Structure formats: structure tokens, C-alpha cells
Amino acid sequence: MTSVVLDRVVKKWGRFVGVNDVSLEIADGEFLVLLGPSGCGKSTTMRMVAGLEEPTSGEIRIGDRVVNDLAPGERDLAMVFQNYGLYPHMTIAQNIGYPLKVAGVPRQERMKRVQAAADRVELSEYLERRPHALSGGQRQRVALGRAIVRTPQLFLMDEPLSNLDAKLRVSMRAQIKHLQKELNTTTIYVTHDQVEAMTLADRVAVMAKGEIQQIGAPLDIYNRPANAFVASFLGSPSMNLFEMQVSDGELRNPSFRLRAPDNAPSALTIGQRPEDMAAVAPGEGDFDSEVYTAELLGDTALITVRIGHDLVSIKAPKDTGFRMGDRVGIRFDRDTLHYFDGVTGTRIEFETGGYAA
Ligand SMILES: Nc1ncnc2c1ncn2[C@@H]1O[C@H](COP(=O)(O)OP(=O)(O)OP(=O)(O)O)[C@@H](O)[C@H]1O
Ligand SMILES: [Mg+2]
Known part of the structure; x- marks a missing residue:
């Protein structure tokens, strides 16, 4: 049973x-993804769990042990990093088997386990090669194989797919997910890619500026973002956000007005995802605009309009007739609007969905 607990963990430099x-509880066997923009503290958080960075304060537990004072080698975990970290002069078999060698596992046993790990990551044919003779994706699998060869109680992965091309990333993503479920090993995975987070995670912890913004199942976070930052970080294109002033029962901005929910604060940000908005005939929506771009994505079309300086994205059927420069009506769907406090950005749930204008 390997749960991981971070209890009020702080890291300061000067x-x-x-x-x-940061406080976090990761359950036994769980796949937790730390998601956030560059510099938000993801790697630092993971490095503290690994023992590569010492917390300024707070406690870290792996299983039932407090690990703050344990060296990385005493924590029974395996890490996979973005740059693979393979030994160029060793064969693939030696690379994968290295943690076993360090642990003093006898040669016969070692070879057996290297073979089994290599099978798992589909590298059996390459065991005698050296890393330079492999593709990026194969090298990535060597790093994975080395992580699983020892069956540690915890996997830590920091952007392990970021060096791969888009197609390989998708297939490696599926392999990592499958492997993690098969081995049922508690995993913390760092990424700034929201699609990776959504697809891999049992739960996602969204970070910004060193702090956790929200923790939850991917769909919960997508459907009910805790604040405007989380709302704009998940989803592609991101959620459309509009800053509105509230007066006389209306939400107002220079381009359009909508009925305000009851008890709205004086400044409210409303949000709607591109797939929930509709592009309709001029005059039939909540406001009219001009099509800035219309892009065919394949399964859908993406229509972008401008409101003031802001771009608004709408996902439309792929056979949409709208072309650049056309007049277009933009319609909100009342049932899928998100509301955030205009000052703090915090999500607000209104009791009366009072805004059926
Ligand atoms: N040794 C250090 N001394 C001072 N500041 C540091 C040190 N290591 C990291 N930082 C700072 O701490 C912040 C968090 O860094 P961290 O590497 O955790 O970010 P990250 O979320 O992993 O970003 P990325 O997606 O770019 O990898 C950054 O602002 C970084 O500059
Ligand atoms: Mg990082």
C-alpha cells in the first residue's frame, strides 16, 4: 500500500x-497528474517527493514513512525524466538493468527481470544496442523499462513525453496509462499539457504560482473549474471569458448585455466553452460580430470572432457555411455558462439559474 501525502509543503529559495x-493526498495505485504553466512549481514539488530537493517546511510521507530525511535511494521510487537520462556507453539491457545492479541483484535474476521489463515496453529486440542507435520513442521506452524493472512502490514522471513528436506522444501516452494500470503502481506525473493531464490522470492537481488551484477528476475540473485560471487552462481552445459589469439586473460589457443572475456581485466574469457557444445567423444570437477566421479542424470547424481586443472561439459543425469576413450572430447557451467573481476569479454557483433572458 503506497499512498503519498504532502502536508503543507513549502519550498523557498531566499x-x-x-x-x-501544498497539501496533497495520493491514494495507493492512483495516477495523479500535476498540471500547470511553466514555472508554477510542478518539478520542484516532484523533486521534493523524490528527495532531490529539501522542503523548507512541511512533511512528506510515502506509505507510512515520513521521508523528509531519507535520501532518494531510500525512498523506493523510480523516476522518468524528459531527457531520458540513459548511459550512452551501456547497452539497452545494461541501462534497464542498472537499478538492479545497484541493488546487488545476482546476474541470472537480473537478466530475467530485464527481459521481462523489456517485453513490457516492447524493446526485446534492441537489448544489445546502445542508446544512440535508437529513436526518441525507443529511448523513452528504455527509460520507462528502467523505471519498472525494479517494481518500486512509486513512479515519478516529469514531462516524459515532451521530446517526442505528436503522434508518438499519443501512442506512448496510451502505453504509459496501460502500464500504470497493469502494474497498479502509485504514480505522480508532471506536465504542462492539459490534454496529457486529461487523458492520463485519475485525478489532476492544477497548479499556478506555486499553489494548488484545484484537485479533482479530469471531467470534474473541466466541468466545474474552481476559478477563472483553471477554466482558461483546461480545454482547447480555452474557455471564452468575458468581464461583465452588473447593474439593473443586467450583465453588461461594451458589446452585449445578458440578464444577470440574482445576487450577482457588481463585477462578474462569465465563461463559456467553445463547444457550448453557437454561431447563428446575424440578429439571431446575443450579439453580432464578424468572422475573424474560420478554420476546418477535421471533425469540427473553429470560428473565431473579435469582441473589442478579445478573440472568441466557437466550435461549429464542419460544414458550417461561415467564411472570413461574414457577419455572424453569437449565441450563449444559458445552461452551460460559468460564473466567476470579477475581482477574485473564484467560481460562483448561483442558486437560481436566473439568467434565462
Ligand atoms: N534552485 C533554484 N533556485 C531558485 N529558484 C528556483 C530553483 N529551482 C527552481 N526555481 C524556481 O522555482 C519556480 C518553480 O520551478 P519548477 O521547476 O518547479 O517549475 P515547473 O512548474 O516545473 O516549470 P516547467 O514547466 O517550466 O518545467 C520557478 O520560478 C523556478 O525559476
Ligand atoms: Mg518542470
Whole structure:
């Protein structure tokens, strides 16, 4: 049973706070993804779990042990990094078997387990080669094979797919997910790619500026983002956000007005995902605009319009007739609007969905 607990963990360098008061509980066998923009503290958080970075304060537990004072080698975990970290002079078999060698596993046993790990990551044919003679994706699998050869109680993966091309990333993503479920090993995975987070995670922890913004199942976070930052970070294209002033029962901005929910604060940000908005005939929506671009994505079309300086994205059927420069009506779907406090950005749920204009 390997749960991982971070309890009010802080990392400071001088006065700079890299990770601020992060608390997290990761269940046995869970796949937890740390997601956030560059510099938000993901790697630092993971490196503290690994023992490569010492927390300024707070406690980290792996299983039932407090590990703050344990060296990385005493924590029974395996890491996979973005740059693979393979030994160029060793064969693939030696690379995969290295953790076993360090652990003093006898040669016969070692060979058996290297073979089994190589089978798992589909590298059996390459065991005698050296890393330079492999493709990026194959090298990535060597790093994975080396991580699983020892069956550690915890996997830590920091952007392990970012060096791969788009297609390979998708297939490796599926392999990692399958492998993690098969081995049922508790995993913490760092990425700034929201699609990777959505597809891999049992739960996602979204970080910004050293702090956790929201923790939850991917779909929960997508459907009910805790604040405007999370709303804009997940989804592609991201959620459309509009800053509105509230007066006389209306939400107003220079381009359009909508009925306000009851008890709305004086400044409210409304959000709607591109797939929930509709492009309709001029005059039939909530406001009219001009098509800035119309892009065929394959399964859908993406229509972009401008409101003031902001671009608004709408996903439309692929056979949409709209072309660049056309007048277009933009319609909100009342049932899927998101509301955020205009000042703090915090999500607000209104009791009366009072805004059926
Ligand atoms: N040794 C250090 N000394 C001072 N500041 C550091 C140190 N290591 C990291 N930082 C800072 O801490 C913050 C968090 O860094 P971290 O590497 O955790 O970000 P990240 O979320 O992994 O970003 P990325 O997606 O770019 O890898 C950054 O602002 C970084 O500059
Ligand atoms: Mg990082």
C-alpha cells in the first residue's frame, strides 16, 4: 500500500517562494497528474517527493514513512525524466538493468527481470544496442523499462513525453496509462499539457504560482473549474471569458448585455466553452460580430470572432457555411455558462439559474 501525502509543503529559495503550502493526498495505485504553466512549481514539488530537493517546511510521507530525511535511494521510487537520462556507453539491457545492479541483484535474476521489463515496453529486440542507435520513442521506452524493472512502490514522471513528436506522444501516452494500470503502481506525473493531464490522470492537481488551484477528476475540473485560471487552462481552445459589469439586473460589457443572475456581485466574469457557444445567423444570437477566421479542424470547424481586443472561439459543425469576413450572430447557451467573481476569479454557483433572458 503506497499512498503519498504532502502536508503543507513549502519550498523557498531566499525570499522566492517556489512551492507554497501544498497539501496533497495520493491514494495507493492512483495516477495523479500535476498540471500547470511553466514555472508554477510542478518539478520542484516532484523533486521534493523524490528527495532531490529539501522542503523548507512541511512533511512528506510515502506509505507510512515520513521521508523528509531519507535520501532518494531510500525512498523506493523510480523516476522518468524528459531527457531520458540513459548511459550512452551501456547497452539497452545494461541501462534497464542498472537499478538492479545497484541493488546487488545476482546476474541470472537480473537478466530475467530485464527481459521481462523489456517485453513490457516492447524493446526485446534492441537489448544489445546502445542508446544512440535508437529513436526518441525507443529511448523513452528504455527509460520507462528502467523505471519498472525494479517494481518500486512509486513512479515519478516529469514531462516524459515532451521530446517526442505528436503522434508518438499519443501512442506512448496510451502505453504509459496501460502500464500504470497493469502494474497498479502509485504514480505522480508532471506536465504542462492539459490534454496529457486529461487523458492520463485519475485525478489532476492544477497548479499556478506555486499553489494548488484545484484537485479533482479530469471531467470534474473541466466541468466545474474552481476559478477563472483553471477554466482558461483546461480545454482547447480555452474557455471564452468575458468581464461583465452588473447593474439593473443586467450583465453588461461594451458589446452585449445578458440578464444577470440574482445576487450577482457588481463585477462578474462569465465563461463559456467553445463547444457550448453557437454561431447563428446575424440578429439571431446575443450579439453580432464578424468572422475573424474560420478554420476546418477535421471533425469540427473553429470560428473565431473579435469582441473589442478579445478573440472568441466557437466550435461549429464542419460544414458550417461561415467564411472570413461574414457577419455572424453569437449565441450563449444559458445552461452551460460559468460564473466567476470579477475581482477574485473564484467560481460562483448561483442558486437560481436566473439568467434565462
Ligand atoms: N534552485 C533554484 N533556485 C531558485 N529558484 C528556483 C530553483 N529551482 C527552481 N526555481 C524556481 O522555482 C519556480 C518553480 O520551478 P519548477 O521547476 O518547479 O517549475 P515547473 O512548474 O516545473 O516549470 P516547467 O514547466 O517550466 O518545467 C520557478 O520560478 C523556478 O525559476
Ligand atoms: Mg518542470
